[in-house]
Amino acid sequence: EPEVTQTPSHQVTQMGQEVILRCVPISNHLYFYWYRQILGQKVEFLVSFYNNEISEKSEIFDDQFSVERPDGSNFTLKIRSTKLEDSAMYFCASRRDSTDTQYFGPGTRLTVL
Amino acid sequence: SQQGEEDPQALSIQEGENATMNCSYKTSINNLQWYRQNSGRGLVHLILIRSNEREKHSGRLRVTLDTSKKSSSLLITASRAADTASYFCATDRRGKLIFGQGTELSVKP
Numbered sequence: 609e610p611e612v613t614q615t616p617s618h619q620v621t622q623m624g625q626e627v628i629l630r631c632v633p634i635s636n637h638l639y640f641y642w643y644r645q646i647l648g649q650k651v652e653f654l655v656s657f658y659n660n661e662i663s664e665k666s667e668i669f670d671d672q673f674s675v676e677r678p679d680g681s682n683f684t685l686k687i688r689s690t691k692l693e694d695s696a697m698y699f700c701a702s703r704r705d706s707t708d709t710q711y712f713g714p715g716t717r718l719t720v721l
Numbered sequence: 722s723q724q725g726e727e728d729p730q731a732l733s734i735q736e737g738e739n740a741t742m743n744c745s746y747k748t749s750i751n752n753l754q755w756y757r758q759n760s761g762r763g764l765v766h767l768i769l770i771r772s773n774e775r776e777k778h779s780g781r782l783r784v785t786l787d788t789s790k791k792s793s794s795l796l797i798t799a800s801r802a803a804d805t806a807s808y809f810c811a812t813d814r815r816g817k818l819i820f821g822q823g824t825e826l827s828v829k830p
Contacts, residue, residue: 650820664815664817699763707771709766714763
């Protein structure tokens with residue numbers, strides 16, 4: 609069964625460094641998402657992406673964040689200058705159409721020291 | 722703002738018993754989805770119920786949706802120790818999922 613994959617599974621970085629989290633959505637899906645989950649808290653929406661542009665973004669998704677679909681398969685989340693409070697699990701999700709189930713990847717645990 | 726809220730926050734039952742988790746939300750939705758998360762792991766999709774549906778079944782799972790009360794319930798029948806996990810409802814409005822805090826289910830063998 610097709611699934612969303614994410615790399616790396618765990619990323620440790622120093623405060624102020626740039627990180628890129630990578631996702632490979634399910635191949636025939638058209639809508640892509642990033643969410644995050646701070647330890648012990650609920651999952652929060654960050655951004656949605658469709659037709660090569662951002663559809664919606666949350667207040668969390670400030671100028672330090674960007675997303676890109678550099679080729680036909682990858683979907684990336686970049687944090688330009690990481691802060692301690694960016695430490696969280698980041699989930700990528702994709703769906704085939706706008707009302708379908710969202711399928712989540714296994715997540716990348718980002719630790720900012 | 723739209724928000725899914727589950728109750729109870731934690732539920733502990735014996736294997737074989739049924740587990741019922743509830744979810745309430747505040748605004749209109751396209752659909753509501755239930756997910757499961759094992760500790761520190763990814764989100765596994767369980768079931769999607771659309772706003773025009775009232776009940777849906779999948780194996781040992783039964784989900785109801787009452788749009789007039791803005792609430793949903795997830796019933797797991799004949800629970801197993803392997804069902805131990807956190808369960809989240811997520812309301813879908815124009816593609817964005819809004820998650821609740823979740824219910825931590827513990828099923829004791």
